[in-house]
Amino acid sequence: MATVTYAQASRHYPGTERPAVDKLDLEIRDGEFLVLVGPSGCGKSTSLRMLAGLEDVDNGAIYINDKDVTNLPPKSRDIAMVFQNYALYPHMTVYENMAFALKLRKTPKSEIDVRVKKAAQMLQLEDYLNRKPKALSGGQRQRVAMGRAIVREPQVFLMDEPLSNLDAKLRVQTRSQIASLQSQLGITTVYVTHDQIEAMTMGHRVAVLLDGVLQQCDTPRALYDTPANVFVAGFIGSPAMNIKTVALTDEGAIFGQMILPLSRDQIAKARAEGGDGKVTVGFRPEECELVSATEGGMPIVVDLVEDLGSGANVYGHAAINGDSERFVVATDRRTMPNLGDTVFVKPRTDHHHAFHATTGVRI
Amino acid sequence: MRLLKNPFPQAFLVVWGLMTALPLLWVFISSFKDDNEILSDPWGLPGALRWENFGRAWTHGHIGQYFLNSLIVLSVSLTLTMLLGSTTAYALARYKFPGNRLIYFMFVGGMMFPVFLALVPLFAVVRNVGLLNTLPGLMMVYTAYSLPFTVFFLSAFFRTLPTAVAEAAMIDGCGPFSLFFRVMLPMAKPGLISVGIFNLLGQWNQYLLPVVLVSDKEENYVLAQGLAALAVNEGYRGDYSRLFAGLTLAIIPVLIVYAVFQRQVQSGLTAGQLK
Numbered sequence: 200m201a202t203v204t205y206a207q208a209s210r211h212y213p214g215t216e217r218p219a220v221d222k223l224d225l226e227i228r229d230g231e232f233l234v235l236v237g238p239s240g241c242g243k244s245t246s247l248r249m250l251a252g253l254e255d256v257d258n259g260a261i262y263i264n265d266k267d268v269t270n271l272p273p274k275s276r277d278i279a280m281v282f283q284n285y286a287l288y289p290h291m292t293v294y295e296n297m298a299f300a301l302k303l304r305k306t307p308k309s310e311i312d313v314r315v316k317k318a319a320q321m322l323q324l325e326d327y328l329n330r331k332p333k334a335l336s337g338g339q340r341q342r343v344a345m346g347r348a349i350v351r352e353p354q355v356f357l358m359d360e361p362l363s364n365l366d367a368k369l370r371v372q373t374r375s376q377i378a379s380l381q382s383q384l385g386i387t388t389v390y391v392t393h394d395q396i397e398a399m400t401m402g403h404r405v406a407v408l409l410d411g412v413l414q415q416c417d418t419p420r421a422l423y424d425t426p427a428n429v430f431v432a433g434f435i436g437s438p439a440m441n442i443k444t445v446a447l448t449d450e451g452a453i454f455g456q457m458i459l460p461l462s463r464d465q466i467a468k469a470r471a472e473g474g475d476g477k478v479t480v481g482f483r484p485e486e487c488e489l490v491s492a493t494e495g496g497m498p499i500v501v502d503l504v505e506d507l508g509s510g511a512n513v514y515g516h517a518a519i520n521g522d523s524e525r526f527v528v529a530t531d532r533r534t535m536p537n538l539g540d541t542v543f544v545k546p547r548t549d550h551h552h553a554f555h556a557t558t559g560v561r562i
Numbered sequence: 563m564r565l566l567k568n569p570f571p572q573a574f575l576v577v578w579g580l581m582t583a584l585p586l587l588w589v590f591i592s593s594f595k596d597d598n599e600i601l602s603d604p605w606g607l608p609g610a611l612r613w614e615n616f617g618r619a620w621t622h623g624h625i626g627q628y629f630l631n632s633l634i635v636l637s638v639s640l641t642l643t644m645l646l647g648s649t650t651a652y653a654l655a656r657y658k659f660p661g662n663r664l665i666y667f668m669f670v671g672g673m674m675f676p677v678f679l680a681l682v683p684l685f686a687v688v689r690n691v692g693l694l695n696t697l698p699g700l701m702m703v704y705t706a707y708s709l710p711f712t713v714f715f716l717s718a719f720f721r722t723l724p725t726a727v728a729e730a731a732m733i734d735g736c737g738p739f740s741l742f743f744r745v746m747l748p749m750a751k752p753g754l755i756s757v758g759i760f761n762l763l764g765q766w767n768q769y770l771l772p773v774v775l776v777s778d779k780e781e782n783y784v785l786a787q788g789l790a791a792l793a794v795n796e797g798y799r800g801d802y803s804r805l806f807a808g809l810t811l812a813i814i815p816v817l818i819v820y821a822v823f824q825r826q827v828q829s830g831l832t833a834g835q836l837k
Contacts, residue, residue, distance in 0.1 A: 253732070274736065279733065286727045288727060288748075288749075290751070300735050347730075
């Protein structure tokens with residue numbers, strides 16, 4: 200039962216130009232499931248390891264509840280962590296792996312037994328308690344790593360891409376298990392992943408990082424509906440949003456013959472700060488339709504069609520201001536075009552996003 | 563079937579095996595003969611199993627005393643070697659501190675330093691601290707002598723162990739000492755066993771160092787030294803059977819160690835290449 204606060208926390212590796220984590224400000228509420236997401240090298244793992252005490256904090260501070268833990272060793276922070284490769288103790292059985300932390304804390308044997316058995320039952324590990332990690336499958340090892348964290352009943356769970364070594368099917372299954380386990384236990388959790396689908400499905404809130412800088416932290420829905428900048432817009436959602444920088448007129452953004460209307464306020468903002476008569480506009484593949492030639496859509500030539508079973512992704516290109524630009528449209532399988540066809544794409548009204556052409560900030 | 567296709571490797575191994583095993587077998591057989599049989603019929607089998615040869619070697623040849631000395635020296639020196647070696651190797655492999663590389667290369671350099679060059683100063687140093695002709699002196703020198711290889715080997719081994727496990731242990735509540743003794747050391751067990759056996763055999767068979775450092779006091783001789791003395795004395799006196807019995811007694815413990823730990827010695831030699 201704890202809150203976690205990053206206050207201007209920075210980590211700068213010696214000999215590198217920019218900090219791995221740059222003045223991170225983040226407040227995680229009691230019982231919240233917060234996901235840190237971003238491309239590789241964005242500082243998400245470093246942020247987590249700073250909270251764990253495995254990485255130094257060069258500037259700023261980190262608090263668990265109101266206690267400053269910035270300079271405490273990992274063992275004094277009352278946290279438990281699940282590692283990407285599980286980091287089980289190879290010389291101990293599953294039972295000993297889970298009991299180890301409690302043993303170090305001199306918990307009475309009977310209580311250790313109760314807690315380990317309970318966690319094992321929760322994770323369906325009862326039959327494997329006497330096995331060594333070597334004799335377990337990947338999914339079972341992952342559960343042991345979870346169990347090792349659960350028996351601790353810590354203030355905060357830290358998870359560093361715990362699903363990335365599982366196969367796709369098991370990953371989806373375990374994803375929901377972890378989420379329901381977390382809500383059952385109500386323990387504050389910080390979860391790192393590079394997979395935006397994991398982030399969107401598991402997190403109460405999601406923090407998106409890029410190059411060590413926090414881009415946006417909000418609920419999955421808010422990230423999807425109102426991305427704060429071009430990066431978040433492109434990162435969240437699959438397939439990625441169609442984002443193009445195009446010419447700006449008094450009515451809106453010009454996509455060939457199609458004009459995406461912008462409000463006067465947006466146009467004014469787009470023109471400020473060296474917008475240079477341009478604006479960056481994005482619309483999601485699933486928020487546009489294929490229409491007939493007469494309905495004012497933008498013509499694109501189909502390059503590739505991905506049939507997903509439940510729907511289809513249509514990839515095509517269009518000439519805009521002399522450049523060939525790629526677009527993706529998620530469509531119904533019934534209206535799936537053929538390769539080389541020309542189709543007309545039209546974003547749904549008011550479902551497009553506008554960003555400043557140079558700063559990338561949402562307008 | 564494959565033997566027929568290319569008999570050369572097998573034939574080579576058979577020849578090599580015989581070359582290694584036959585002299586040993588000859589020593590064992592000769593240890594049951596009396597002197598007359600050894601001299602007149604060196605290849606023949608003993609007329610009777612003369613266990614009294616061993617008794618004579620054990621008591622009159624002082625093999626028992628030498629055996630005990632070797633055991634005492636090794637029980638301390640081997641323990642010290644493994645304890646100091648593993649802790650040093652661990653610190654060098656897992657912690658960054660100024661001078662880390664320097665210390666490491668000094669150990670590696672120590673491995674390349676021929677012990678013959680150090681004999682005279684070593685003798686002087688041991689005499690100055692008053693440990694000449696004593697078992698504790700030998701223990702300390704053995705330990706120092708074995709450390710470079712032990713540190714070199716084990717630090718390579720510790721480096722291959724996954725860091726995430728150490729981090730998990732720290733989060734689980736380990737301090738530096740419990741981390742080392744309860745997590746890292748057990749994980750390094752294959753490496754510890756193989757380097758331990760290597761040191762055991764090396765120190766057990768050590769001859770040069772005791773000859774230099776324990777030369778004046780016969781009751782402090784270790785086994786290898788005792789056997790040499792036996793060989794010289796018996797050679798003059800003509801008690802060959804006692805000599806062979808003594809040799810057999812010295813060989814057997816080493817053979818047993820090899821037989822028991824054969825698998826670990828092999829796996830230790832190849833450890834660190836995989837995973």
